[in-house]
Amino acid sequence: MPRQQLDLFVPQRSISPRVKRVEKEIRHLLSDILQRKDIPPIFDTNNNLMPFPGIITVTGVKISADLRECKVFVMPLANKMIDAVLPYFELACPIIRKIFAQKSKMRFVPNFTFEIDSSFATAERIEQLLKESAPSTEISSIGENGGGE
Numbered sequence: 001m002p003r004q005q006l007d008l009f010v011p012q013r014s015i016s017p018r019v020k021r022v023e024k025e026i027r028h029l030l031s032d033i034l035q036r037k038d039i040p041p042i043f044d045t046n047n048n049l050m051p052f053p054g055i056i057t058v059t060g061v062k063i064s065a066d067l068r069e070c071k072v073f074v075m076p077l078a079n080k081m082i083d084a085v086l087p088y089f090e091l092a093c094p095i096i097r098k099i100f101a102q103k104s105k106m107r108f109v110p111n112f113t114f115e116i117d118s119s120f121a122t123a124e125r126i127e128q129l130l131k132e133s134a135p136s137t138e139i140s141s142i143g144e145n146g147g148g149e
Contacts, residue, residue: 022106023061029104030072030096030112031058038099042092053081053088059117063110070110073117082116089114 033039034056042050055077062071076085089096093112101109 019063019065019067022067023063025104025106026063026070026072026100026110027058027061029100030061033096033099033103034058039092039095042088042095044087044091050088050091051081051084053085056085059119067106067108068110070112072112072114073119074114075117075120085116086114 037052039052044050053076057075057077058072059075060073062073063069074085074089076082093114097109097112100112
């Protein structure tokens, strides 16, 4: 029987204040690193220079209960170069982790996993569905006649 993979990340309802503080600190520090572009040039496996994906927003951070694994949710400004963001961060992750270790006061630096934040696309889709299903503004003939007389 295959083993089930345990989810290392704590459910929202049981997050301790300490974990919240650590997530907030990680988000601010990573935002600062990306804003200042402290990351040196990154080269792919073919020695081609990978372009910096532009202005990146760190929208959220989820950290495991043991503070060793960290999911970082990012979003490029105006969805520009969205396809290049994850490959860039995959290659830049060790460098970002090193810079993070130099700037943070944490005893252990978590392993970062970068993901595109899909909440913006979900919100747009919900807004579009709400606009499509909005009730019409026509007044029915029953309402105009005062009860359908």
